[in-house]
Amino acid sequence: MRWSIMSFVAFFVFVGGSMSCDITFNSTDVIVNCNLSGIPPVPENVTILICVANMDFCNSDLFCNPKFDKLRVLDISLNHLHFIPKGCFSSFTVLEKLTLSDNGYLGFDNLYNACYGLNQTLIQELNVNRINHQVLVNRPFPRNISRLLTNTSLHTFNLEYNSIKFVEGGVLYYLPRTLQKMSVRGNRLSLFNTAEAIIEVNYLKNLKDLDISYQSSFRPRERKHVPLRDESVTYKQNPCADSYFIKFPTGLEILRARNVYYTHSCLPPVRTSNHSHLKYLDLSDSGFPEWIGPLGFNSLEELDLSENQCTFIKTDFFNQMPNLITLNIEKNYLGSFLASSSSISVFQELRSLMYLKMKDNFINHLPKALIRYNILLKELDISHNEIEALDLDIGPLKQLTYIDCSSNKLATLPKSFRDSLDRLVENTNMELKNITINLSRNRILCTCENLDFLKWCMISQVVVRFSPNDTCTGYDGNITLAYQYLRNECNKSNGAREWLYPVQTICILFILSVFALIVYKKRWSIIYRWYLFRLQRKGYTPIEGCNEGYQYDAFLSFADEDRPFVNQVVTKLEENTILQCQVCVHYRDFTPGRSIYKNIVEAIHMSKKTVVFISRAFLKSSWCKYELRMAMTEESYRKRQVVVMVVLEALPNTDLPLDVLQYYNKKSYIEKPTSQNDMEVYWKMLENMVANDDDLY
Template structure:
């Protein structure tokens, strides 16, 4: 047979004969358990950055008990918003005695039982907004003596029990906005005992009257009654609003100024009346309200109304702020505000102004010297003209023209404000910014040009802004940064170019920014970044935002130097969500040089290949995000985090991970927060858990964890306390939605473990002891009887068969295949002999042994081509043995031996089985002399044609070739 068909016998491994007792196994299990101890809450999550602050949001809870039952009693804040609770039972939070803040917004609360907040003696903030409460009953707020803020906004609240709020002796802020209350009097009765109340919000109710009712608490400073149905202010006593400083009556239906004569308003410092059809000047004539206490915004001023307002505001003291919002102003002529007192702040927002010009023209001389803040937002301004030579406002430092329709800004448009520090031109339609528009603004520190239509930034546009620290150009249409565009910005620290159309950056793009610390280039169309781009800012840049660009790398090797290698001060780098489908691979040493980087975000990329050396230089990294890469990553390469010993936060949510290994996570000894939700993990490796000694927060939600004995340790790990596991009681057993990791039956993992170990190991040990002895002592005897049995079986099946398929089966080694195929086969098959050859006639797919047995029994003779290679072949030896068994069984000589080589006694002695065959059987030698070879073929053919073995034994003197005869040999 062929050498390639030979098979080595399997080696035998010895197993220990003893078994571990149950207690020893348990001891080993406990010893190998991780040193960190997790804890979790059924429906809440503790804030990682704010310990004892708990969020139980959107858990579909119908009772607070489902959330608070497993919370620690020393919890400080609790958020139960966006659930389905309808009722609070008495003492629902009794064991949370240290709670300071309780948020119950966006539930379905209809009833608050008396004593619902028992035990919350230190509660400071309670928010019940956006529920379905219709009444505040007596006894509801018992025990809340320390409450400072109560929010009951946007409830269909129609009644408040007179004594419901009495326990709130320290209440300072009360909001009942968005209810269905009809009168202030009932509320005044409920709050009259609140000696600390400072703010009362009753906006958006159905109030039609102020009384009847007692005076409001003397501590009340702010009363908000906006968006009600007040037509008159009757019913309230004159002293009702005696102590109120800020009164908001905006958006009611008050049309008669006489209704204010019934109230004492002299102490009011600010009165809002916007949205009322009221003659404001008549009001000032008949009431005791001070003109400077009235907010003129939104009031109908009529013809010459602005002059009348200014005359009313006259006084010896400067006016802090004049607010003229929503007055329908369309045009402001020169000196329009010269009759007004000296102002510090002027707000003309929410009007219809189309032109303001240079602000100095609106004011008188004294006003120009004092004005500091100018706000003209939400108007219809279309352009800002040149103001070269205009009146100067020496103290004006803040100007805002946001939310207009400004298309162009002329040269030196702000020359009237040489002291300007803050300029907001954002959210306009700006398409042209003159190169000299910002000249002489040497004191400007903040410039906002975001959300406009700018396409080009020109050289020297910012040349005079020597003190500018923040420049915002976000969401424009800038596609090219020309050389020198930022020249002169020596103090700039923040540059925001996000949301533009930048495709390429050159080495000159960032020149002139020696102190830049924060650079935002997100949501552009950058195709690549290089180290030369960041060369001008490499010493100072700390934050670099490259989110949502078009960065792509098609090879793991960079032809150019790593793009960030010189940014030695960078501590925050954002590369997530590259378009259109995200980064697919990271080149080797991509982050080389970022030795101080602390935060790196690579989320929302389809990373398919991450080399293990990519984070090699990030020894100071504290936060790494690789979330939402499920269509790319599968398992992280070994050693990828080996240098991240300072990592605290790792986000691998939806990254497609299948396993956690020590080779990946073994070095993260300082990791505190680990997000693994929505991965393909079936277990959380216990050896990995033991190495994460600093872990405090673990998220395994929506992972197909399995309920097997391999996860038995995980069940115990989840029920301890140190690491917070997010919602540990919700982890189901893979696809079994009714079985949970924290409670699956683990008894099967311990049932009679010692007995099972003994029963399984003892027979195995005995068998392994017996098998080698039997193998050594009786291998060939057993093998002989086995094949004798098979021969007997085969003979029984073939007992009636008289004809053979082949004249001879040729047994040879692959090393002699050329002689067999080139000489033996042509000579015999041309002589009408039918030969069986293994490579041609063996049936594919059958066992080798079965093919050999069939070949021997389906052939009249078996020709063995003997050589040194043949003697060393186990399979050839087997074929000889099978032929011998047939010889013994049938009593017929069917074996013909052909010696290709002269094998001496010394060599033959090592193959005792073949030696015995050669000593007992006749054989033919292959002559090397060509003249003797025809005789050899004649003798071989005659041996194959011979009938019975007895006749063949009588032939003599037929040996072919020379050689020393051996004892007992018979040559043909």
């Protein structure tokens, strides 16, 4: 029969069981280690007995032996113990440390048995983690256990992950006043069902370190996007409007409250007793998206607010923490807030701050004056963000030694920021100071334009740190190789650039000038064709079969001052039964609601001829001159005579525009006679010029 791997391991452990416990000696202790598979006997003069995960032999017959009167340390964790006799450890008069952790079936009844008689020992540390997570999870922690410990010299009590949801009154009150460190991490306590215990904790005058983390939740919160604060909304019931007073034990220096269930979604204003000596506070991963405050912790030196999904910090939130040295606000959503002007003064009152951690906050911009007043700042961590440009005012930060900008989107550092770093390298005694900036995993640009920055990275007294795998944007290789390559290539091309740039500029200006001149000379043709194109886009086509495809025989262009005479022309042309002319005049035939420009172009394009009545009033009208230019453009487009020029009054050449004067010299025109006798000849000439269709070429 073939053995499996697990069978082999079991066989190995069984064989190993034939070995005795490991016994070592030193000048003060006899140490017996029966971990996993050691077999007693154990010498009676043992001082340290460790029997972990040895379920076969680690039982009450072993660890309740009253002959172990010199035993100082006993660790019987992870043995699946179900029972401990009452007063089992009372005979160990010099016992200082007892560990019963990871025996999930013991429960609080057996903890009572274990604590019975400990007042006859020198017990200082009691570890009972994970002894109740298999039984009676809704049973409150009994105060009779605390009563058994009242007269002991206990200074460390660890009661972690025991599914404690309630505590009986007096549990903390009856604990020994010698207690300095206590942990109830990983239970199910809340502020509602432990209100009495919160008051009782103040009786523990010597308590220095308290851990209440991970209450009501055994899994860390998932980091997810939360909506940004809407300043325009007025909240009728604001839980952060009221101030809260919290009294801590006078000796408490460390409070760990990570991932604890709170009723508020914000950090409200908090006041503490003037006698508080709290130095370290951990409120991380507790779901505070808004920090209102202020938090009145005058003695606080380190504050951890990381992983709170925070999007907003009130300006005076940190104003009552004059002694704060370390501030951790990592893994929040402060990018939008820090990019706003309201964030400029948020750290202003933290004059003792030395370590500021803002990594992983979706930051893309930081105000220049954000840390200007934190003159004692030594280390700044803004890594794992989305910063593309960094220009913080770090000039006053004479103690600065380290900036972590890794894993951002930086392509370069501005010269002003580099100069500030160089000045900080030398202190007042002109002695070199070590300053490091971490730029690894960014998007450093390796081009000739950024060569000055790359050179600074290589020769500056500031320690510029890159990752060995960092590559350049614009060069296939690491940054050091890129600098060496660009230093040679950019220097070669500098001479060429000195004359190439001016030549390129002159050529571009010449081409633009020629193009502008052509456009200017052809401007009317371009305008006409543009409007014609738009008409065609809208479905316009000449009406076929109507006078060779034209809607009108003539479009009459004139000034309003000449309208009486033009009315006579309209009558003469349209009442001529032989010609049967149809003319277009703006006051009658233009389409209402359409722009004048489009009406003019359409009328000229739909007319066989354009009759222009030149007078002083005509030359003063911008619309008349526009109609003339469009008609001349149509004439060029059709390659036949379109414009019929009629001069209504004698005009000197000096009054004529250049394009009209040129047309005078090249084309024929007719003048209005001054006597009535000549009018018949005039009408005949006008009718003939309108009726004829002479080609230009």
